[in-house]
Amino acid sequence: MLVVVQPETVLAWQRKRFRDHWAQLTRAGNSGRPLVSAEVRELIRKISGANPLWGTPRIVGELGKLGIKVAKSTVDKYRVRSRKPPSPTWKAFLKNHVNDLVSIDFLVVPTIRFKLLFVLVVLAHSRRKVLHFNGTDNPTAQWTAQQIVEAFPWDSAPKYRLGDRDAIYGGAFRRWPHGMGIEQVLSAPRSPWQNPFVERLIGTLRRDCLDHVIVLNDRHLRRIVARYLDYYHDWRTHLSLSLYAPNPRAVHPPDQGRVVEVADIGGLHHHYEHLEA
Numbered sequence: 001m002l003v004v005v006q007p008e009t010v011l012a013w014q015r016k017r018f019r020d021h022w023a024q025l026t027r028a029g030n031s032g033r034p035l036v037s038a039e040v041r042e043l044i045r046k047i048s049g050a051n052p053l054w055g056t057p058r059i060v061g062e063l064g065k066l067g068i069k070v071a072k073s074t075v076d077k078y079r080v081r082s083r084k085p086p087s088p089t090w091k092a093f094l095k096n097h098v099n100d101l102v103s104i105d106f107l108v109v110p111t112i113r114f115k116l117l118f119v120l121v122v123l124a125h126s127r128r129k130v131l132h133f134n135g136t137d138n139p140t141a142q143w144t145a146q147q148i149v150e151a152f153p154w155d156s157a158p159k160y161r162l163g164d165r166d167a168i169y170g171g172a173f174r175r176w177p178h179g180m181g182i183e184q185v186l187s188a189p190r191s192p193w194q195n196p197f198v199e200r201l202i203g204t205l206r207r208d209c210l211d212h213v214i215v216l217n218d219r220h221l222r223r224i225v226a227r228y229l230d231y232y233h234d235w236r237t238h239l240s241l242s243l244y245a246p247n248p249r250a251v252h253p254p255d256q257g258r259v260v261e262v263a264d265i266g267g268l269h270h271h272y273e274h275l276e277a
Helices: 007-025 038-050 056-065 072-078 090-097 142-150 172-179 196-208 218-234
Strands: 101-110 116-124 129-136 160-163 183-186 258-264 269-275
Touching: 038 056, 038 072, 038 258, 038 269, 056 072, 056 116, 056 269, 101 196, 116 142, 129 142, 129 183, 129 218, 142 172, 196 218, 218 258, 218 269
Parallel strands: 101 160, 160 183
Antiparallel strands: 101 116, 116 129, 258 269
8 A cells, every 4th residue: 555645754754763763772771870879879978967067069079089970060960069169360470470479467366255366367379278377366567477488488588579569568478478479469459359369268167177176366366277278188189189188188099998987076077088987
């Protein structure tokens, strides 16, 4: 029997044959990428649940240090969602001088009795390492200059020091670093984005630590900051360092034992290691 049909009918038949073909392949179990194991899915949930301040890239980096390679989309699919949204650059000069440049800045922390404490941080740009910090309730130019001297003993002073135009960086402060051979690079007025590395560090220190504790006094503040910086240098992965920590951190092969969770800063954060049986 001869049947006359329209061209569109032939095209519809072909589309149906194509759909049926791929439906058959799917039922045969040959579709898509392999599923993530239940163990890895549970680990993603465990890490994201224990560290609500972490974003997806941080979790991907942590898993990578355990020898577990997963896509960002996989972590997005299985991570525990926090109700809070997860918590940027003057690049030209910074990139050209990153190994010879440090930044300094203050952050203000109130105590339980509403006394204001000032924390000075000295940050090396190359590996995002905090070279020195100290706190005081009365930051003078002479005190600040003394912190720079303590941060760079002998001949370890950098070539450039990046900072803002705060009046505390005048007078005695300018004379001491100049005598050490440090050239000051000042950002424009009201332009914190020109000093992005240390501004980002201060934001990280607040979001990861200080916003979640009540500071009792200056000794308590120094102890908390010191404990956080131990975690920050040894365990916290950084996007700018290709998801490595400032202190190089070895990758553990997956067959080295089960994954254990180690609390940092009283359980505010955690890091993960393979424990040999």
